[in-house]
Amino acid sequence: MKTDLTDGPRTEVQTESDPCPTNRDHVEYVGMRVGDRAVVLNLTEHERLAPDRSLDLIRQSLSGFEWGDTGSGSAQLACELLLDYYDDEAVASQHYIQFCDDVVSQLECTGPANCWHLTGNDIEAALADCNEHHALTPDGGIPSSSLPANWSVVNRTDRTVFQRRDIDHYVVLGEGSTEWLIVLCAQGDRAYPAPLDHRTLPVGTTPAPAVQELVTESNNLVEPEEEA
Template sequence: MKTDSTDDPRTDVQTASDPCQTNRDHVEYVGMHVDDRPVVLNLTEHERLAPDRSLDLIRQSRPGFEWGDTGSGSAQLACGLLLDYTDDEAVASQHYIQFRDDVVSQLECSGPANCWHLTGDDIEAALASVTGHEALTPDGGTPTPSLPVNWSAVNRSERTVFQRRDIDHYVVLGEGTEEWLLLLCAQGDRAYPAPLDIRTVPIEEDPAPAVRELVAESNDLVEPEENA
């Protein structure tokens, strides 16, 4: 069904009386559904934000953008917004999950134009928050602020591994097609680590909370040494 131009939300969002009016001093994005399809605009650049560039970086949702939940479409939009706003692939790939959870999941279409909008100030505030949370990534065995002091991340070429310093406990994080696979295992006197707990997390979700849960489980099983 074709949409008459007088009823098109893209006409409404650019009127002087509308709350989604472009602020010329700041970047502003607006989103709405047109003919049941999600449309996201960069009003400052007078351009439609397409998912193509973000899909080259993070392929969470082939159909494209969505918002208002923590699904794959919202993850793709979070990546697209950060990539467009910062023009920095490292920032977008590292922080899009947290940005989805904190910001994109809360977006909803409202007001006379039935749209949502984000300003550059909104994105800057969100980035200031998410960059304060250090991602769980291999770092050569140095302590990781988001883990207890007796744990550190270690380098492995084929997977992410977190190692306990006081005993031979490990958390191994593997990325599958649809799920993260997390194993808490113990080496001890065995030739191969024995699994103590196994968990899976949907691939679109941040695995960091599950890693921290398994780390806490290890520390509950065997109390950390005082000097760890």
Template sequence: MRVDETPVVLKLTEHERLSPDRSLDLVRHSPAGFEWGYTGSGPAQLACALLLDYFDDESVAHQYYIQFRNEVVSQLVCGGPADCWHLTGDDIEAALGGFQDRHAPTPDGGVASTSLPVNWSVVSRADRTVFQRQDIDHYVVLGDGSEEWLIILCSQGDRAYPAPLDHRTLPVETDPAPAVQELVAESNDLIEPDEEDT
């Protein structure tokens, strides 16, 4: 609900407010708090907080919060006599079940990555691995060089060649997964719309 125009999310079974604090330790889309009804940073923070609170599992929250925001939180509207929205545990479980059953391939045959948010898929090639967004032309390319990993976040857009947005280099003995996850999070942050534009 909104109290004096401020978004307030109540956990009715515990009779307490849902705080963004715990979710901010996992992702920092909106330190100012929650929102709903569109696909911006406030709804992303709420989606993460709801999944984290309900499932008490950081990996579940981190993997599915973007899709949960896009398909559930963006659709929430305050209404009825109490001028609020309601979301039940059954609603949350049904949405997550739908996400887990869906494995959308990338144009060149990739499948959903188990270690990244569900709007990303992975394609393995002989010389590199490509993580591709399903909702915008962002890619993270993981190349196995002779002495180091080169991990690049790039955007195809309307260009003939991909435009690099950021990159990381790591020794080959280092696990590249955390660096890939950092660039994926950076991509998610880059495309958040300004709240005043929604």
């Protein structure tokens, strides 16, 4: 996705069913490196973004933001950008993984100022693409009452992810030609996720029970944080 600043009119992506409406005027974010630190600014509000708010929602990276890859720092920045722009925790938690893959992983510091730019138009266009994806999921692609409260479902173009909300565990559901592959992963500070366990099932079998088993296994490995 191109993230260059444009002067075109604001893209209208809101519909009656759109979960991400916004009435904000033109918004621009900029990212740069100051020494060895990744710094992200909301130029419109003259504010520096900090991960504090997004850490209350998902704890991918305690060390701060990153971009240009799909690691934990980029996921934390994706969540923070969506929270800052939409001011909606449900939107951020549902879409930050896809937004990280599609947008934040592609950001790079270029030009005379050695920085990247991201506009509100870019964010809305990316979320519109997310909303058009309808990946196969056991529960129809919406949060399932059969999952514990600390888990939610995220639709992606090529697979389904069940994301744990309190730590960086997730279950990836992939459909092959003859079988389901269902993997429990943990990201942590690693560049690539580490598989913790997996299940394989014939394609004609519902994967929901296997997903439940791995979700329970994760919650048994690391107990969910108690709500204050």
